[in-house]
Structures are given as C-alpha cells and as structure tokens.
Amino acid sequence: MSATTSTSPAHPSASSRLGRLIFLSRWLQLPIYLGLIVVQGVYAWKFLASLFHLLTSLTDLSETDIMLSVLGLIDVVMIANLLLMVTVGGYETFVSRLRIDDHPDQPEWLDHVNASVLKVKLSMAIISISSIHLLQTFINAARMEEKTIMWQLFLHLAFLVSAAAIAFTDKLLYSTVHKNH
Numbered sequence: 001m002s003a004t005t006s007t008s009p010a011h012p013s014a015s016s017r018l019g020r021l022i023f024l025s026r027w028l029q030l031p032i033y034l035g036l037i038v039v040q041g042v043y044a045w046k047f048l049a050s051l052f053h054l055l056t057s058l059t060d061l062s063e064t065d066i067m068l069s070v071l072g073l074i075d076v077v078m079i080a081n082l083l084l085m086v087t088v089g090g091y092e093t094f095v096s097r098l099r100i101d102d103h104p105d106q107p108e109w110l111d112h113v114n115a116s117v118l119k120v121k122l123s124m125a126i127i128s129i130s131s132i133h134l135l136q137t138f139i140n141a142a143r144m145e146e147k148t149i150m151w152q153l154f155l156h157l158a159f160l161v162s163a164a165a166i167a168f169t170d171k172l173l174y175s176t177v178h179k180n181h
Helices: 014-056 063-095 108-112 115-139 146-179
Strands: none
Touching (some): 063 108, 063 115, 108 115
C-alpha cells in the first residue's frame, strides 16, 4: 500500500479553495454591469429629452443647429451602443455565460466575443464616437477656438493610432497562437 495522500473532494486543499475563491470573485463585477444598465437608462432619458427639445424648437433652429442636434442624438445612440457592448460582452466574457443561444434577438457578435474581440470592437466604437464629435466641431468651427479644434483632432488621431496598435497586436498574438498549434 502506498503512503501517498490525496485530497478528497470532501476536503479540498487550500490551493483548491483559493482557486475557487478567485474564480468566484468574478461576481464582484456584477454590480458594475448592473450600474452600466442604469447608465443605459440615463442615456435613453437623455436621448428622449434631446429629441423632445429638437422637435419643440424646430421652427426656431437654423439648419446648422438642427444638424448639430441630430449629431448629438447620434452621439447618444453610439455611446449607448458602446455601453451595451461593454455590458453584454463584458459580462459574457468575464462573469458568466448569458445562455441565450436560441434567442432570436441574440446579437450576432456575441457568438464569437472574447476579450480580444471586445477590445477591438470597443476601440472602433470609441473612434466612431470621436468622429461624431469631430464632425460636430467642424460644423460648429466658426463658434469654437482653433486650439479646441486642434486638440480634438489630435485626440481623434490618438484614438486611431491606439486602435490600429490594438488590432495589430491582436493580429500578431492570433497568428503566433495558431502557428504554435
């Protein structure tokens, strides 16, 4: 008979308990994702309030003001979409599966979401939001300081470079992982 000891399932080892505790700690993110759902509600309210303001003051607004208001609405929608991606994708990736595989309204991108895909999608969403802000700035350029326009342009370019770096890094990592298999 061997004198080796084994850890039975009834008495898990300390490292096993620590591993379980660390794994369970992912649920600490649940309040964060629930908070993002509340923020979604804030953006829905903001959208409706802005739309109401646009519709009630339509006769008093210039074409430029209408265009800026519409871009503001698009900006709110894009930020809400970003929130949705972070909430759904982050929860699915880092906390727990949503188990909605057979639901007809399941977003297509959710089938292949992982941390890498989420990073690229988020960076593209941030660039899109920045593009809307930049378009608003250019439409409203006569009312803005040149320094403000310049900084917004530099910030947008920084987002573009960052997104390209993230995509390039992911491509390198993806190709390296598949070469090793």
